[in-house]
Amino acid sequence: MTIALRRPSVLPGFHLGLGTTLLYLALIVLIPLSAAFLKTFTLSLDQFVTIVTAPRVVASLKLSFGASLIAALINAIFGLLLAWVLTRYAFPGKRIIDALIDLPFALPTAVAGIALTAVYAPNGWIGEPLARLGIKVAFTPLGILVALVFIGLPFVVRTIQPVLEEMESELEEAARSLGARPLQIFVRVILPTIVPALVTGFTLAFARAVGEYGSVVFIAGNMPMVSEITPLLIISKLEQYDYAGATAIAVVMLVASFVLLLAINVLQGWMRRRNAQERKV
Amino acid sequence: MSAVLEELKELRPSGEGTTTAASKQVDVVARPAHRAAGKREGTWVPIVLIVVALAYVAVALLLPLAAVFVEAFRKGVAHYFTSIVDPDALAAIRLTFLAAGIAVPLNLVFGVAAAWTIAKFDFKGKALLITLIDLPFAVSPVVAGLIYVLIFGLQGWLGPWLGDHDFKVIFAVPGIVLATVFVTFPFIARELIPLMQAQGRDEEEAAVVLGANGWHTLWRVTLPNVKWGLLYGVILCNARAMGEFGAVSVVSGHIRGVTNTLPLQVEILYNEYNFAAAFACASLLAFLALVTLVIKTVVEHRFLKAER
Numbered sequence: 001m002t003i004a005l006r007r008p009s010v011l012p013g014f015h016l017g018l019g020t021t022l023l024y025l026a027l028i029v030l031i032p033l034s035a036a037f038l039k040t041f042t043l044s045l046d047q048f049v050t051i052v053t054a055p056r057v058v059a060s061l062k063l064s065f066g067a068s069l070i071a072a073l074i075n076a077i078f079g080l081l082l083a084w085v086l087t088r089y090a091f092p093g094k095r096i097i098d099a100l101i102d103l104p105f106a107l108p109t110a111v112a113g114i115a116l117t118a119v120y121a122p123n124g125w126i127g128e129p130l131a132r133l134g135i136k137v138a139f140t141p142l143g144i145l146v147a148l149v150f151i152g153l154p155f156v157v158r159t160i161q162p163v164l165e166e167m168e169s170e171l172e173e174a175a176r177s178l179g180a181r182p183l184q185i186f187v188r189v190i191l192p193t194i195v196p197a198l199v200t201g202f203t204l205a206f207a208r209a210v211g212e213y214g215s216v217v218f219i220a221g222n223m224p225m226v227s228e229i230t231p232l233l234i235i236s237k238l239e240q241y242d243y244a245g246a247t248a249i250a251v252v253m254l255v256a257s258f259v260l261l262l263a264i265n266v267l268q269g270w271m272r273r274r275n276a277q278e279r280k281v
Numbered sequence: 282m283s284a285v286l287e288e289l290k291e292l293r294p295s296g297e298g299t300t301t302a303a304s305k306q307v308d309v310v311a312r313p314a315h316r317a318a319g320k321r322e323g324t325w326v327p328i329v330l331i332v333v334a335l336a337y338v339a340v341a342l343l344l345p346l347a348a349v350f351v352e353a354f355r356k357g358v359a360h361y362f363t364s365i366v367d368p369d370a371l372a373a374i375r376l377t378f379l380a381a382g383i384a385v386p387l388n389l390v391f392g393v394a395a396a397w398t399i400a401k402f403d404f405k406g407k408a409l410l411i412t413l414i415d416l417p418f419a420v421s422p423v424v425a426g427l428i429y430v431l432i433f434g435l436q437g438w439l440g441p442w443l444g445d446h447d448f449k450v451i452f453a454v455p456g457i458v459l460a461t462v463f464v465t466f467p468f469i470a471r472e473l474i475p476l477m478q479a480q481g482r483d484e485e486e487a488a489v490v491l492g493a494n495g496w497h498t499l500w501r502v503t504l505p506n507v508k509w510g511l512l513y514g515v516i517l518c519n520a521r522a523m524g525e526f527g528a529v530s531v532v533s534g535h536i537r538g539v540t541n542t543l544p545l546q547v548e549i550l551y552n553e554y555n556f557a558a559a560f561a562c563a564s565l566l567a568f569l570a571l572v573t574l575v576i577k578t579v580v581e582h583r584f585l586k587a588e589r
Contacts, residue, residue, distance in 0.1 A: 006405070010490060011489055012489065014404075025410075025414065029416055032428040032429055033416070035428050081337070098578075100343070102577065103346065106571075106574050108523070109524065109544075110544040110563070111563040111566045119348050125344060125348065182326065211421025211422065212527075214422070231421050241436075250427050262412075
């Protein structure tokens with residue numbers, strides 16, 4: 001049976017390796033995740049729809065997905081800029097900046113949350129000048145955006161950077177020698193090459209932002225209908241022992257994450273094919 | 282790409298030969314043209330871009346990092362150290378190390394097993410398996426915590442049985458360990474899989490043909506080849522394990538001195554308006570993040586060297 005499923009190899013350990021992998025995957029990930037879906041089946045369809053379309057839930061979903069979308073767009077722009085500057089120019093402190101890009105990966109989200117709150121609170125370093133202009137950031141939806149922009153940055157930079165590094169400079173030089181202006185070169189030669197990476201980075205940042213909790217709860221203010229993100233709503237349902245309600249919302253988020261994961265896989269396949277094609281050219 | 286080349290050819294004065302001739306031509310003219318373009322463009326474009334990028338990094342990344350340490354020492358050095366040696370804080374540090382100390386080795390063993398299976402063999406369903414391994418990255422930490430509550434919680438599948446045997450998972454240490462294992466699940470595997478795929482199978486096959494057994498081959502051939510990638514994965518896995526907040530928060534129950542990890546301790550202190558102590562504990566985690574970044578940079582450097 002298994003022999004039919006795999007190509008023969010002299011190497012040992014296929015069954016042990018696959019067995020360990022599948023067992024661990026099932027115990028830690030697959031069985032617990034299926035629990036969420038099975039739990040929702042204890043609800044009738046009507047009940048499920050009533051829970052997920054409650055105004056407070058819809059408001060939180062709109063906020064979570066909307067803020068994540070805007071944050072991912074901001075990250076796409078500044079991530080591209082940072083990746084570009086880090087691969088193309090030499091300047092003092094470049095290696096430190098390059099290492100710092102991963103700070104949002106390495107810094108625990110709760111720490112990021114309270115730090116951003118301290119900076120953007122009405123008495124904070126940035127919050128105070130903004131407050132004088134009449135702009136409130138912390139404890140408003142704008143604060144959520146700030147947190148999501150913070151955690152998403154490395155996804156875009158780290159996806160674009162290798163593509164820019166491996167890009168053949170001949171095309172650019174050819175374009176330049178033929179009289180193309182720098183902006184023309186960027187838009188017509190460079191941008192088409194990095195679009196797959198840019199879209200992948202954007203989707204990764206978006207997927208991360210949708211589920212983010214730790215960095216957001218401190219700065220959000222958490223007002224129902226205004227600044228309450230979906231993960232927080234799940235927690236507050238749990239704290240009221242409304243397990244079915246919490247799970248129904250969680251299933252909506254799970255389905256969204258599966259769709260995003262699928263999209264990321266398709267995009268990465270696209271990226272690989274694009275790169276392979278380029279090498280042939 | 283060929284479309285661009287096509288366009289470029291159109292831009293050229295007519296009467297040029299094949300693409301190879303064109304690219305030869307480019308090689309000759311590229312350098313002087315580059316300099317001329319530099320002059321035309323002026324040096325201000327790179328400078329503006331660099332300044333904007335640096336300003337962005339300073340405001341978006343450095344400012345929050347600095348805020349952690351400034352706030353931590355706001356009430357003085359003495360208060361800082363009192364906050365850190367507080368018994369609840371120390372208990373939180375111990376629990377954080379315990380959770381990471383279990384989660385990282387488990388995911389390490391899994392990562393090596395998964396990478397060996399996926400990189401060294403061809404079998405059906407491989408792409409699906411890789412996607413499933415990535416799954417925990419796509420799941421919100423809060424949902425990760427919730428699924429364990431659904432299984433091990435009082436109303437969960439195993440809740441009544443666990444209750445009868447007086448064994449607590451949720452609102453206890455085992456739940457915290459499980460949640461940590463889940464969120465750090467893919468880290469090491471996804472570092473190792475592409476690396477081992479790129480290295481191919483020739484060396485392992487040679488070792489086996491020459492009579493080495495599987496464990497020997499793994500220990501003497503495969504692992505030395507991927508050691509930097511392995512270390513890289515372990516560092517990232519550890520940073521996430523020690524810093525995880527959302528998933529752990531759902532299963533912890535927030536019992537001081539018992540089920541609080543360091544990030545949860547930060548939250549509790551912060552919500553009690555004990556800001557200086559919260560930031561003092563947070564500064565330990567920020568320090569861990571900085572150490573992680575330094576080791577990561579060093580490992581990447583070694584990695585590039587080893588590849589050359």
